[in-house]
Amino acid sequence: MPALPRRTVLLGTLAGALSGALPYPEPANPSRRAPRQPSLPDPFTLGVASGDPSPDGVVLWTRLAPRPDAEDGLGGMPDRPVDVEWEIAEDEAFTRVVRRGTETTTADVAHSVHAEPAGLAPDREYFYRFRTAGHLSPAARTRTAPAPGAPVAAxxxxxxxxxxxxxxxxxxxxxxxxxxxxxxxxxxxxxxxxxxxxxxxxxxxxxxxxxxxxxxxxxxxxxxxxxxxxxxxxxxxxxxxxxxxxxxxxxxxxxxxxxxxxxxxxxxxxxxxxxxxxxxxxxxxxxxxxxxxxxxxxxxxxxxxxxxxxxxxxxxxxxxxxxxxxxxxxxxxxxxxxxxxxxxxxxxxxxxxxxxxxxxxxxxxxxxxxxxxxxxxxxxxxxxxxxxxxxxxxxxxxxxxxxxxxxxxxxxxxxxxxxxxxxxxxxxxxxxxxxxxxxxxxxxxxxxxxxxxxxxxxxxxxxxxxxxxxxxxxxxxxxxxxxx
Ligand SMILES: [Fe+2]
Structure with a gap:
């Protein structure tokens, strides 16, 4: 069975502060250790996805699999923890990043990543992507739900x-x-x-x-x-x-x-x-x-x-x-x-x-x-x-x-x-x-x-x-x- 929720670290960004994003807490003890990112071929072959939007967040998904058809079902990943960074921006070019974080994933969950960023603005379009081991995932579009009870035109x-x-x-x-x-x-x-x-x-x-x-x-x-x-x-x-x-x-x-x-x-x-x-x-x-x-x-x-x-x-x-x-x-x-x-x-x-x-x-x-x-x-x-x-x-x-x-x-x-x-x-x-x-x-x-x-x-x-x-x-x- 998988290890339950992996560590999430939210990193503040100047862009976030300037973009009018809601304030969010700094981590109490920001990790200073080097990220765990082994040398890999491109691991983002399975793409990215998002789901279950709320007024202040959405699930961001990917799975690391440099060899998706690997016989053991583990996608060609080494059996060790890997840190995957994610970021969310207001624009497709990622010039206005409003949230960043890191998830550590393991072979127990086939190196899948489920990030649950919070603190986003309601009823907004966002763009997200992942990064690990020098590779950048495809960027994708997502959105948050409107605030509870808020009027929605369509x-x-x-x-x-x-x-x-x-x-x-x-x-x-x-x-x-x-x-x-x-x-x-x-x-x-x-x-x-x-x-x-x-x-x-x-x-x-x-x-x-x-x-x-x-x-x-x-x-x-x-x-x-x-x-x-x-x-x-x-x-x-x-x-x-x-x-x-x-x-x-x-x-x-x-x-x-x-x-x-x-x-x-x-x-x-x-x-x-x-x-x-x-x-x-x-x-x-x-x-x-x-x-x-x-x-x-x-x-x-x-x-x-x-x-x-x-x-x-x-x-x-x-x-x-x-x-x-x-x-x-x-x-x-x-x-x-x-x-x-x-x-x-x-x-x-x-x-x-x-x-x-x-x-x-x-x-x-x-x-x-x-x-x-x-x-x-x-x-x-x-x-x-x-x-x-x-x-x-x-x-x-x-x-x-x-x-x-x-x-x-x-x-x-x-x-x-x-x-x-x-x-x-x-x-x-x-x-x-x-x-x-x-x-x-x-x-x-x-x-x-x-x-x-x-x-x-x-x-x-x-x-x-x-x-x-x-x-x-x-x-x-x-x-x-x-x-x-
Ligand atoms: Fe069917």
Missing amino acids: LTVAAASCAKFGAGYFTAYRALADDAPDLVLHLGDYFYESDEGEVRDPGGPEPTDLTGYRRRHAHQRSDADLRAAHAVAPWLVVWDDHELVNNWAGGDRGRSPDRRRAAFQAYYEHMPLRRASVPRGLDLQLFRRVAWGSLATFHMLDTRQYRAPRGSGGSITGLDQERWLLNGFRTSGASWDVLGQQVFFAPRSGDGHKSDTWESYAGSRERVMAGWLDSPVRNAVVLTGDEHVHHANELTLDDRPAGTELVTTSVTSGGDGGDGDGDGGDENPHIRYREDRRGYLLTRFTPTELRADFRVVEQVSEPGAPVRTSASFVVPDGGALTRA
Whole structure:
């Protein structure tokens, strides 16, 4: 298991003082020892990432791996502690640096770095980069969340899921990066454990231990389009099943605890998550809330880890998480309450039914929707992954309008697709739109409306295919889903 939080040293800078940054404390005993930076080839092959923004900070991530495909899963790093410096600036040229610090990382966490700078200004764009052993990482863009309750004019959020490396090219990630959203939601199946490679090398055999999962994550990050998507904005990530194994759910806790521990450890090491998500025993704390001023609150759910028996008395979130969620609705002051989660939420009759979705936990679903209607929630929006098909769904409870579900298709899983637009037909009239090409979802929230653009890639079997918007929908504040 990893050593818990590594030492962070904040170094004051003149630039920070001049830029009007908030005052922050000098370290009580600034370290004077020489930095531990062995001679290395370029260790920044996996890129950088940021995540979980708050009004005064954001997680900065990288992992040192001069040889990402190293057999032992340790990226070609020596088995010793290494100091990695990070810096955050107001400008892309890093002439106005507002924070600097150093993290010491070790082989226990595959030389991953999770820095959690604080003291940043709310609702601001920043740029960050890392440095070690004479190498400078790529620079990337991130941003802080607005102050609690502050008015926000607009927020652009991209959502993506299901990026099976072997199934095709990550053109969707490149297009998502070009759209320059403020925030990216990743809704699960960040990678696949499968060894299938219909279009590209999936990255070796199916992983079952820590070495295997680390190598699979590193292989995923070898894709430049994915690295570009990480570099454009902070991400809020939740997992689905393939980060461990196809269709796993809470009930499998005891079946393969070593594999579960390995997958969770590697997931934490490679995602821009806060220390609250350091795995403990068989668990990894992933459900959490991120507020975006008075405009939106993101309730990021984990529908895999805590499932309690199916049926109306069962819960897909587990009862603790459900209570946490309903409490969040009760205290909501946001224009939009957004659930970022894995599996299909809306009811569905006929062929489309999949047994591991909310359909098998109808009581759970009703309690969540009742929670919206019995609380100050103004507009409820569920953002969903897993389906590999874009959907726009109206959500109702006992014939009362309750909210909207927008399902993003896969980045690559399922291959090119292309049977075209459709809807849910007579059996599922609340399913207003379906499109089975690959792509991602681009949304724009304002106090008066939510706009959703369903983005599709013409094909993923070839690199660089054209990307277009296949359909757009609008939800006015307090209103119903309408095709734009
Ligand atoms: Fe998937």
